[in-house]
């Protein structure tokens with residue numbers, strides 16, 4: 255078996271070679287390739303064709319820091335026939351399409367909190383859902399009370415564009431009343447509470463619980479239950495006993511992870527160049543996040559069947575850094591751990607019993 259770095263180098267060379275060969279092809283051949291690619295993508299709502307169960311697709315696996323390999327936090331969840339989005343970081347809607355989903359099919363968005371990295375792809379998602387579905391109703395935006403402001407702000411920012419597109423394409427294609435978001439705020443759950451915030455008649459139940467992302471007072475995690483299966487999403491939080499209680503024996507725990515050892519090294523390097531302000535911000539960040547080993551401890555204490563790490567901070571441009579990021583995890587949790595990437599898909603079949 256070749257080392258991963260060598261395999262990546264070889265596949266990079268093959269891709270470069272293929273790109274060179276493509277430049278030598280006649281234009282007609284290139285255009286036919288384009289036709290086939292477009293046709294494949296149009297037919298490509300592979301999420302919709304998955305077997306019954308819960309399917310978790312990372313449309314963005316990074317946090318707020320610039321990351322060349324991962325997009326902002328955004329998770330698509332297919333539960334039965336229904337498609338939901340948890341947080342809408344930058345590029346999330348485009349990645350949903352890229353990895354086999356259809357933004358036009360999104361039934362609701364659930365925000366964990368209103369930090370910018372979790373909402374800065376909302377405009378893109380709302381637009382792609384509207385033009386993709388031709389729906390008559392705005393996209394429901396569930397979350398803590400702050401979602402009312404978030405929905406109102408995005409709706410106002412996109413009001414002119416909505417009018418332009420309805421005038422251009424026709425209201426029957428893009429009904430103006432179907433654009434944007436409809437806020438569906440819920441009260442912040444108390445510690446210990448698991449509050450149902452969305453329930454469908456075909457058995458999908460989505461619940462919210464409080465996490466600790468202080469000073470972000472309106473921050474929650476979510477639990478999705480469907481046909482005997484369950485997945486918990488941490489959102490942004492420090493190590494949380496409340497999360498562990500609500501993630502008891504789940505099939506999958508999707509937990510954020512920030513490597514403080516790496517962010518501190520970044521801060522020290524930045525400070526040594528005289529940028530004390532950015533260094534200070536970087537040193538503030540770990541106080542409201544969870545280290546990778548702590549996420550593994552949370553998975554172990556909750557009894558989760560497997561752990562998916564997302565909201566990866568900082569960026570990990572090499573496999574060597576990924577190993578540093580994951581060091582100590584195997585000692586803390588002896589079940590399956592996946593380091594999230596854009597496009598990571600974990601499927602949990604419905605429990606047929």
Ligand SMILES: [Zn+2]
Pocket residue numbers: 317318327369371372490565
């Ligand atoms: Zn975040």
Ligand SMILES: [Zn+2]
Pocket residue numbers: 367369467470490
């Ligand atoms: Zn946050």
